[in-house]
Amino acid sequence: MVDRSLELFECGHRACAGCGPAIAARLMLKAVGTNSIIVSSTGCMEVFSTPYPETAWKVPWIHSLFENASAVASGIEAALKRQGRSEKVVVIAGDGATFDIGMLCISGAFERGHDFTYICYDNEAYMNTGIQRSGATPYDASTTTSPAGKRSFGNKRPKKDMPQILAAHGAPYVATASISYPADLMQKIERALNTPGPCYVQVHTPCATGWGFESEQTMHVGKLAVETGLWVNYEMMDGKVTKVKKVVRKPVEEYLKVQKRFRHLFKPVRQDAEIATIQAQADRNAEKFGLDIKVKK
Amino acid sequence: MPLSVGCTARPGKARGNRTGAWRTFKPDFKHDKCTKCGQCILICPEGCVEQREDEYYYPDLTYCKGCGLCAEECPAEDVEMRKEEK
Amino acid sequence: MLKITEGSFAVADAVRLSRPGVIAAYPITPQTHIVERLAEMVADGELESEYITVESEFSALSACLGASAAGSRTYSATTSQGLALMYEVCFNVAGMRLPILMTIANRAMSAPLSIWNDQQDSISLRDSGWIQFYAEDNQEATDLHFIGYRAIEDHRVLLPAMVCFDGYILTHTYEPVDIPTEEEVNGYLPPFKPYQRLDAADPISFGMYATPEYYMEFRYEIDQAMQRANEVIIQAGKEFGEHFGREYGSLVESYRMDDADTALVAMGSVCGTIKDAIDELRSEGKKVGLVRLRTYRPFPTMELKKALDGVSRVAVLDRNISLGSKGAVGLEVKDALYGSGIVVLDYIVGLGGRDIRKKDIAAITALVVQGKGDMFYGLRTEVL
Numbered sequence: 218m219v220d221r222s223l224e225l226f227e228c229g230h231r232a233c234a235g236c237g238p239a240i241a242a243r244l245m246l247k248a249v250g251t252n253s254i255i256v257s258s259t260g261c262m263e264v265f266s267t268p269y270p271e272t273a274w275k276v277p278w279i280h281s282l283f284e285n286a287s288a289v290a291s292g293i294e295a296a297l298k299r300q301g302r303s304e305k306v307v308v309i310a311g312d313g314a315t316f317d318i319g320m321l322c323i324s325g326a327f328e329r330g331h332d333f334t335y336i337c338y339d340n341e342a343y344m345n346t347g348i349q350r351s352g353a354t355p356y357d358a359s360t361t362t363s364p365a366g367k368r369s370f371g372n373k374r375p376k377k378d379m380p381q382i383l384a385a386h387g388a389p390y391v392a393t394a395s396i397s398y399p400a401d402l403m404q405k406i407e408r409a410l411n412t413p414g415p416c417y418v419q420v421h422t423p424c425a426t427g428w429g430f431e432s433e434q435t436m437h438v439g440k441l442a443v444e445t446g447l448w449v450n451y452e453m454m455d456g457k458v459t460k461v462k463k464v465v466r467k468p469v470e471e472y473l474k475v476q477k478r479f480r481h482l483f484k485p486v487r488q489d490a491e492i493a494t495i496q497a498q499a500d501r502n503a504e505k506f507g508l509d510i511k512v513k514k
Numbered sequence: 515m516p517l518s519v520g521c522t523a524r525p526g527k528a529r530g531n532r533t534g535a536w537r538t539f540k541p542d543f544k545h546d547k548c549t550k551c552g553q554c555i556l557i558c559p560e561g562c563v564e565q566r567e568d569e570y571y572y573p574d575l576t577y578c579k580g581c582g583l584c585a586e587e588c589p590a591e592d593v594e595m596r597k598e599e600k
Numbered sequence: 601m602l603k604i605t606e607g608s609f610a611v612a613d614a615v616r617l618s619r620p621g622v623i624a625a626y627p628i629t630p631q632t633h634i635v636e637r638l639a640e641m642v643a644d645g646e647l648e649s650e651y652i653t654v655e656s657e658f659s660a661l662s663a664c665l666g667a668s669a670a671g672s673r674t675y676s677a678t679t680s681q682g683l684a685l686m687y688e689v690c691f692n693v694a695g696m697r698l699p700i701l702m703t704i705a706n707r708a709m710s711a712p713l714s715i716w717n718d719q720q721d722s723i724s725l726r727d728s729g730w731i732q733f734y735a736e737d738n739q740e741a742t743d744l745h746f747i748g749y750r751a752i753e754d755h756r757v758l759l760p761a762m763v764c765f766d767g768y769i770l771t772h773t774y775e776p777v778d779i780p781t782e783e784e785v786n787g788y789l790p791p792f793k794p795y796q797r798l799d800a801a802d803p804i805s806f807g808m809y810a811t812p813e814y815y816m817e818f819r820y821e822i823d824q825a826m827q828r829a830n831e832v833i834i835q836a837g838k839e840f841g842e843h844f845g846r847e848y849g850s851l852v853e854s855y856r857m858d859d860a861d862t863a864l865v866a867m868g869s870v871c872g873t874i875k876d877a878i879d880e881l882r883s884e885g886k887k888v889g890l891v892r893l894r895t896y897r898p899f900p901t902m903e904l905k906k907a908l909d910g911v912s913r914v915a916v917l918d919r920n921i922s923l924g925s926k927g928a929v930g931l932e933v934k935d936a937l938y939g940s941g942i943v944v945l946d947y948i949v950g951l952g953g954r955d956i957r958k959k960d961i962a963a964i965t966a967l968v969v970q971g972k973g974d975m976f977y978g979l980r981t982e983v984l
């Protein structure tokens with residue numbers, strides 16, 4: 218295990234107060250350690266950490282474009298192999314970079330089987346450009362390109378099942394995690410790093426600015442996502458689910474009502490049908506993953 | 515300082531950006547109910563909480579943006595947010 | 601050793617001899633024979649490279665970017681639609697100052713779809729910060745790979761380069777080409793020494809963003825490197841001559857220019873035809889010569905001016921068109937000769953594989969003497 222007491226992400230970065238992705242960056246680096254090369258995509262994390270010459274990264278780091286991190290990582294991995302070097306190659310990219318515009322490069326890199334770990338920090342929209350929807354935006358979330366309005370309840374589609382897509386590529390290790398469960402997150406990243414081949418970890422990173430909650434609520438909101446069954450923390454090895462974080466489930470509205478992006482479901486009038494649709498998604502998750510802890514009465 | 519070739523940089527310069535100036539609330543670590551669990555260090559988005567020789571935690575106010583996560587997440591409720599006096 | 605070989609195979613040999621650590625490329629006509637041959641070499645153990653069979657040209661150049669930043673010599677090859685797909689990465693590679701070398705098997709841009717030759721593809725990337733070489737024949741295409749790597753890896757340059765040679769006309773043509781031995785190349789092209797690299801032992805951040813306080817100066821630095829490349833390429837070309845006996849000590853080549861009053865300016869394989877046409881025109885007593893550009897970026901303004909000193913008129917043959925304006929080479933020649941009193945006229949020729957014959961060269965020479973130009977030459981008016 219690497220030395221987790223090391224701080225590899227420097228103070229002075231420009232993330233918003235209470236930034237979930239900033240917490241993800243710190244935790245990830247604790248798990249990854251110094252013998253690594255990080256590849257970032259264009260997005261909040263890249264922007265808040267690297268205005269020239271103020272880099273927050275104390276490990277080798279590279280950013281090229283929005284959509285090519287896994288192709289850049291492929292090249293780095295190949296070069297390291299050729300040179301007989303031992304650094305671990307780790308991508309950390311946003312959900313927009315991962316679910317949408319980077320799909321081609323990701324699919325290619327996973328199919329080719331490069332030895333690298335791809336971490337998606339999922340804040341469920343394009344935050345850097347002003348909170349537009351992505352393929353990771355959940356059903357009914359209001360964003361600047363999926364606004365709730367007189368004829369809209371916000372984003373019309375549920376989140377894309379990215380872990381399943383990568384498992385279908387034959388990825389030996391795929392996991393989901395949340396910054397609200399730091400030990401679990403770090404353990405999963407370490408497992409991904411130590412599994413040869415392309416591995417994927419998708420990390421739920423609540424965004425105070427984009428989702429609309431107070432900065433001190435970041436960890437709490439992340440916990441509620443897991444406790445309501447809307448975000449499931451699980452692991453897959455060779456395509457099979459091997460471990461799931463079980464919960465005593467709370468109703469989804471406890472998660473929804475603390476975020477401005479879902480406010481239209483409660484005000485000016487409560488939208489029972491929409492809330493029920495979201496509850497049904499959580500119920501499906503519960504069934505599919507066996508989420509519920511049976512409480513003895 | 516002359517520009518680097520290709521817009522690269524070595525670590526260190528980020529610390530020049532003193533984000534503490536953003537703060538409107540500041541954390542008061544009371545060192546009263548603290549159980550030294552380390553949660554505040556782990557979850558601080560700035561990484562600006564440190565443990566000193568006395569084993570207590572201290573925020574570096576040069577960088578603390580006052581998000582309040584340390585106060586919210588402290589299991590012992592040892593941290594309190596106070597309005598910044600400027 | 602002199603070998604009768606296809607242009608693509610000669611280039612593949614040049615790449616093998618240049619010892620890239622990482623190759624990433626995606627097949628596209630008429631570049632395919634190069635990447636197929638390289639794959640064979642890797643499969644047979646003749647070439648010890650990581651060959652990444654990417655899923656697109658966009659990833660090909662992105663992978664090269666990563667590999668180069670990690671400190672390996674890298675190579676790719678593409679053309680036309682593939683190069684267009686790399687557009688965003690091209691600017692990125694140059695801005696990050698990564699000396700990646702890429703062969704371009706020049707081909708027209710769609711639409712309409714065409715697999716045949718012109719130079720629109722690479723010309724369209726003229727502003728991206730890549731050095732652009734244009735070869736006249738397969739010997740030169742081969743040699744420019746060695747000269748190219750040597751020049752771009754020089755720490756005074758640190759820019760990527762395209763070695764452009766005409767699709768089909770050169771890629772698929774068998775010619776005798778002198779392929780040097782490993783020892784000979786090793787004596788000329790040293791192992792890649794990166795200026796900086798991704799390395800856990802000395803962490804550096806690559807690809808940071810620049811605020812308005814810094815951006816212009818970074819762009820200026822790239823332009824300065826381009827200016828320095830002029831000299832470095834000439835030097836690398838001269839030293840190439842000392843090692844291999846073939847001289848490339850200039851960014852322009854003059855042919856029968858001594859007493860010329862009319863000059864043609866062009867790039868690429870058409871220059872072979874032009875030279876033959878000039879020999880005939882000369883035998884008729886016409887004082888015509890050729891100035892061939894070996895690089896389009898950096899644009900060899902000074903050398904070109906010198907080579908054209910004393911002529912009355914210049915006809916530029918452009919295998920590209922900046923739609924709504926003129927040919928890209930013509931525009932630059934007009935700029936270089938501005939105020940000299942020399943008449944410069946531009947001719948758009950040979951788009952999408954249209955042949956350029958000796959009689960066309962003679963006709964263009966007659967047109968420029970009459971002062972007629974800045975036009976498409978050789979249009980089939982019957983279909984218009």
Ligand SMILES: Cc1ncc(C[n+]2csc(CCOP(=O)(O)OP(=O)(O)O)c2C)c(N)n1
Binds near residue numbers: 261283315345346351
């Ligand atoms: C090719 C391209 N298209 C669009 C953009 C604009 N852009 C920059 S970042 C971004 C969104 C990033 O979203 P995500 O990956 O989710 O990261 P986040 O900012 O949310 O952390 C967009 C649309 C770009 N930089 N490049």
Ligand SMILES: [Mg+2]
Binds near residue numbers: 312338341342344
């Ligand atoms: Mg996002």
